[in-house]
Amino acid sequence: MLSTDQILEAMSGQGLRITDQRKTLAKLFGENTGYLSAKDVYEHMGRKYSGLSFDTVYRNLRIMEELGVLEQVVFEEGVKFKGSCNQDHHHHHMICLQCMKTYPINFCPMNLTDTPDQFRVVKHKFEVFGYCKDCEQNREEEIALAAHGKEGR
Amino acid sequence: MLSTDQILEAMSGQGLRITDQRKTLAKLFGENTGYLSAKDVYEHMGRKYSGLSFDTVYRNLRIMEELGVLEQVVFEEGVKFKGSCNQDHHHHHMICLQCMKTYPINFCPMNLTDTPDQFRVVKHKFEVFGYCKDCEQNREEEIALAAHGKEGR
């Protein structure tokens, strides 16, 4: 994962200007391993910048993605962004369906996959979805609460 | 893969009416292993039905997906559909980036993946992208043609 400063350095290194808004963006993605939608980002930023416009958020997300400091992934629920992984070592991700945080998987199935000569492989995708420790715990508490609530009626 | 007739039977079994348009849709997905976008489907259908409207195509794709005869997958380029695989045996796919046809992979990396107890796995995705035999051949021919064209100048 790139740090907040690494993101900002990459941006200013490309002649981009470091505005307050971009600092907040860099911090958001530098300190968070989860995937965020444009709306998530807008809402996070909105707290700090009252007159914030959606299009600027989109513009900055796109710029950062093109620069390579953000990764864009398409999920069923739509497009989401997260800070780029350092490309040092190839790896895959476990993704929490609740908080959208990611955890690395240092195993690549591609080596073990039997691909016929007939098919020229270009890329692959391996993603594991589930619930991380924290979210699982919250879920259990909610279920317990709901069950308790029912009893009360 | 479901056959054209299996698709139609599933639909009429649910009380859906078998219109001409739906017959064509069933045939399209029954005879084709590739992923198709709503636009692809619209264009295929448009040849036969001049007054075809986009919204009916969307409506039918959605109905068929909810019924389970179609599978919907989100790619970078957008949402695409294909006929459902028979759910008999779990498998993954190799997908041709050119023609979007799919080829089964009877290997599932999930068994070999080391998932910590911390993380409760719910689902996973493993997809291999590349070029199938036919498309690879066409590509090579195009490259050869292009090179030949250059020589001529």
Place this chain on the structure above:
DNA sequence: TTTACTGCAAAGTCTTTGCAGCAAG
């Protein structure tokens, strides 16, 4: 000072929905 960034408004793409006439069963 210069050039890039921002917010506003508007447009563009893809998808869904309400309605009235039409057709499958």
Place this chain on the structure above:
DNA sequence: CTTGCTGCAAAGACTTTGCAGTAAA
């Protein structure tokens, strides 16, 4: 003949773009 299907038009969600004022370097 009854209920669901279709095309039309319109709206909705998400994303992009042109413009003029503002601010970073």
